Amino acid sequence: MPTPLYDSLQALAARGPLRLDMPGHQGKPLPGGPLWPSGIDFTENGATGDLFGEEADAIQAAERLWADRFGFDACLFLTGGSTQGIHAGLAMLTGAGGRAVVDRGSHRSVHHALALLDLAPHFLLRPWLAEDGVAGPILPETVDDALRRHPGCSTVCITSPTYYGVLSDIPAIAQVCHAHGARLMVDGAHGAHLPFLGYTGFQAADVVVMSAHKTLPAPGQTALLLANGVGLAELQRWGAVYGTSSPSYVLMAALDAVRDHMEGEGTARYQETARLTQALRRRWPSLRERDGLALDPARLTLSSPDGFALGEALRRRDIYTELSDRGHVVSILTCATGAAEVGRLERALAETGLTGPCAFCPPPPEPPQAVLTPRQALFAPRARALLADSLGRIAACQIAPYPPGVPVIAPGETIEKKHLAYLREIGYNKRHCDIIQPREEWNHEAHHRYHQL
Numbered sequence: 001m002p003t004p005l006y007d008s009l010q011a012l013a014a015r016g017p018l019r020l021d022m023p024g025h026q027g028k029p030l031p032g033g034p035l036w037p038s039g040i041d042f043t044e045n046g047a048t049g050d051l052f053g054e055e056a057d058a059i060q061a062a063e064r065l066w067a068d069r070f071g072f073d074a075c076l077f078l079t080g081g082s083t084q085g086i087h088a089g090l091a092m093l094t095g096a097g098g099r100a101v102v103d104r105g106s107h108r109s110v111h112h113a114l115a116l117l118d119l120a121p122h123f124l125l126r127p128w129l130a131e132d133g134v135a136g137p138i139l140p141e142t143v144d145d146a147l148r149r150h151p152g153c154s155t156v157c158i159t160s161p162t163y164y165g166v167l168s169d170i171p172a173i174a175q176v177c178h179a180h181g182a183r184l185m186v187d188g189a190h191g192a193h194l195p196f197l198g199y200t201g202f203q204a205a206d207v208v209v210m211s212a213h214k215t216l217p218a219p220g221q222t223a224l225l226l227a228n229g230v231g232l233a234e235l236q237r238w239g240a241v242y243g244t245s246s247p248s249y250v251l252m253a254a255l256d257a258v259r260d261h262m263e264g265e266g267t268a269r270y271q272e273t274a275r276l277t278q279a280l281r282r283r284w285p286s287l288r289e290r291d292g293l294a295l296d297p298a299r300l301t302l303s304s305p306d307g308f309a310l311g312e313a314l315r316r317r318d319i320y321t322e323l324s325d326r327g328h329v330v331s332i333l334t335c336a337t338g339a340a341e342v343g344r345l346e347r348a349l350a351e352t353g354l355t356g357p358c359a360f361c362p363p364p365p366e367p368p369q370a371v372l373t374p375r376q377a378l379f380a381p382r383a384r385a386l387l388a389d390s391l392g393r394i395a396a397c398q399i400a401p402y403p404p405g406v407p408v409i410a411p412g413e414t415i416e417k418k419h420l421a422y423l424r425e426i427g428y429n430k431r432h433c434d435i436i437q438p439r440e441e442w443n444h445e446a447h448h449r450y451h452q453l
């Protein structure tokens with residue numbers, strides 16, 4: 001099976017080159033043991049390729065294999081996680097200034113990108129699935145309505161799947177976007193395994209970002225920026241704005257090797273994991289697929305009358321899940337999870353006796369009024385305050401409890417009575433948050449910085 005980048009780095013390392021360049025270990029083992037495969041940890045040296053370069057090289061060959069496998073025109077390797085891809089993708093699609101239609105439940109990297117690009121968001125809200133205590137999918141009609149009301153918006157950005165494994169109908173949403181002349185970017189950070197399980201929905205989008213490291217057997221920070229209708233040069237241009245100029249060859253080679261692994265054994269194992277997940281969902285109270293609710297086949301969202309206690313009880317047994325909240329415990333099951341791991345989880349679940357119907361999770365209130373743009377809120381002087389004492393103040397950060405996993409209050413929005421009442425109801429109001437410091441308290445430097453915007 002071809003792994004062009006990994007093979008070329010191995011071949012170069014085997015020749016015993018004299019390395020008088022970066023990284024500083026120059027190919028020797030790191031002190032303290034076999035922590036890092038320094039032998040293939042090169043820099044751009046004329047023989048190793050250049051992630052952001054024009055010439056066809058082993059990196060581009062490896063990226064091409066990913067693009068073809070996932071059905072996209074181009075793929076750029078990312079060594080700064082999906083965070084890098086989200087910043088790059090939004091900058092590429094929207095430019096600076098203007099407006100975008102954005103999933104309210106977006107990851108903080110999207111909210112940061114809005115601020116840095118000075119974009120004003122029109123948020124897409126998700127239906128609340130009361131029985132499950134989670135937000136449902138973004139509906140195509142919600143996107144259609146937003147684009148009708150804001151015809152100047154040429155970019156729509158949604159997350160699919162969500163942390164809880166909820167998939168939106170990307171092809172239907174893409175069709176709506178394209179009918180309005182808009183482009184669709186999908187934060188698929190949690191979905192890099194899905195195409196290997198036969199899911200083809202991502203291909204309908206214009207830009208998709210995926211974290212290989214979240215659901216594939218790949219090292220931290222590895223991710224992919226995939227696009228249709230846009231060439232590699234454009235992806236490189238924007239990837240370089242937000243990425244390091246010294247991308248790790250080990251991480252890039254791992255992306256090459258993991259795709260190859262997934263072409264064979266990895267996919268067979270993942271299919272088995274999907275079967276194990278379905279069986280777990282049947283045996284334990286959990287979020288289940290039904291008409292109108294499509295789920296990531298390998299995400300296990302257990303329900304519990306006290307999800308925090310269940311998460312803690314599992315931790316005490318050295319079982320570390322991805323997320324616990326008031327009514328759920330979310331586990332990421334991957335091709336690295338086999339029957340032995342599932343057995344251990346099930347024995348622990350039985351011991352805890354803490355699974356059951358989901359604790360009552362009330363729907364989040366309507367978002368508050370935005371009085372500052374995300375950019376103004378990011379750069380304004382801020383102060384730390386107890387949420388319970390922040391009535392009428394403007395939030396300088398996202399206040400995003402799980403669930404809903406959607407900011408109840410986003411940066412630049414006023415903290416209103418109903419939001420505090422909701423946060424009190426779900427036990428979240430004892431926390432601290434960043435609020436915009438009142439103008440009277442700004443010093444000269446703060447005024448200066450803010451007015452430079």
Ligand SMILES: Cc1ncc(COP(=O)(O)O)c(C=O)c1O
Pocket residue numbers: 080081082083084106107109159163187189190211221223
């Ligand atoms: C939905 C979503 N998008 C983007 C990201 C950022 O991904 P990364 O950690 O790979 O930068 C995350 C991280 O948790 C996420 O959950």
